[in-house]
Amino acid sequence: MKLALLSIVCISSLAYAQAPVVGSPDPEKLFTSPDPKLNANKQVVLHIVRDLLEAGHWSDAPKYLTKEYIQHNPNVASGLDPVMKFFSRMPSRPIPKPNEWKTKVVSVTAEGDLVTIATVRELPDPKDATKKYTTTWFDMWRIKNGKADEHWDGATKS
Numbered sequence: 001m002k003l004a005l006l007s008i009v010c011i012s013s014l015a016y017a018q019a020p021v022v023g024s025p026d027p028e029k030l031f032t033s034p035d036p037k038l039n040a041n042k043q044v045v046l047h048i049v050r051d052l053l054e055a056g057h058w059s060d061a062p063k064y065l066t067k068e069y070i071q072h073n074p075n076v077a078s079g080l081d082p083v084m085k086f087f088s089r090m091p092s093r094p095i096p097k098p099n100e101w102k103t104k105v106v107s108v109t110a111e112g113d114l115v116t117i118a119t120v121r122e123l124p125d126p127k128d129a130t131k132k133y134t135t136t137w138f139d140m141w142r143i144k145n146g147k148a149d150e151h152w153d154g155a156t157k158s
Contacts, residue, residue, distance in 0.1 A: 021120045021134040023104025030108040030117075038110040041143040045108070045115040048141065048148055054103055056090035063147075070142075070150040074157045106136060116140040 024030055031046035033039040047064045051057045061084050071078045076086045096102070104120035121137040142150035 018133060021104075021106060021136050023101075023106055023120045026098045027101050027103070027105035028098040030105055033110055035110075040146065041113065041115050042108055042110050044143050044146065044148055045117065045141055049103060049105070049117065050101065051095055052087070054093075054101055055095045056087070056092040057095070058084050058087050058090065058092075061087075066144060066147045066149040069148065072150070072152045073155040075155060113143050114140055115143060 028046065028050070031042040033042055044064055047060075051060055052064065061080060065080050065083065067080045069078060069080050069083055071083060076083060106118040106120060108118075109116045117139050119137045119139070121135050122132050123135065125131040125133050138154060140152045141148040144150075
């Protein structure tokens with residue numbers, strides 16, 4: 001009986017083990033498609049992630065975001081100007097080489113006018129503050145006339 005109980009406890013603890021989320025060593029390869037329209041949409045998102053979010057080149061945002069840019073993140077107002085203002089406090093850095101991205105991209109999926117990326121998110125372990133764990137974050141953009149017109153993510157109010 002004790003052996004059976006011990007086996008159940010051991011098996012149950014394995015159910016909570018996690019395989020870490022790992023990004024691509026060359027994320028830029030994920031932003032391509034053999035379909036010309038999907039490739040163009042993925043390239044818009046590549047520039048948003050790499051040039052704007054990674055490198056902080058927010059003066060280039062009008063190249064990639066529509067003036068009406070609809071933002072579903074509850075911490076950022078909709079519209080190109082409010083988004084640029086919100087992110088303008090980011091430092092500007094050189095555009096990273098493919099193997100130097102801080103954002104660890106797991107996947108990029110395009111369907112119709114939508115492009116979704118999954119990225120690694122590292123958080124403090126609530127059970128042990130000396131440790132961290134990884135999970136997956138998702139962002140999705142709707143592309144309209146060659147620019148991002150709408151954005152979704154899993155953000156909550158901060």
